[in-house]
Amino acid sequence: MPKIRSSADLRNNYNEISTFCHNYAEPVFITKNGKGDLAVMSIETYEALTSRFELYVKLQEGLDDVAAGRTRPWKDVKAELLNHWGRE
The missing domain is CATH 3.40.1620.10 (YefM-like domain)
Incomplete structure (x- = not known):
């Protein structure tokens, strides 16, 4: 209440x-x-609330990317990351 x-x-x-x-x-x-x-x-509650809103925005951006086909296969991303960090 x-x-x-x-x-x-x-x-x-x-x-x-x-x-x-x-x-x-x-x-x-x-x-x-x-x-x-x-x-x-409180400031702490306000910061937690605004952080949650920022997270929701990022999640929605990701969902929009998936819906628009702006994604890459995991195996390609993984290979790129491993190559970048020198671990193949």
Whole structure:
């Protein structure tokens, strides 16, 4: 269940909200005048989230390459790598 707090709570209980974000690695949703306004999370959670998005982008690029036929047989790649590193 998402944690929802008001902007006044953020102002008045910053340390409590910060501790929650660090302990549970999830965002706290901040409301302003009763409506959603912000999502607050620890830097560690933010970095993990953005890293995951970057991974998804790379995976999608790979899937797009496969769908478009931009691939090479493994035996060719393996031979090229072995040749490059001097192990035939």
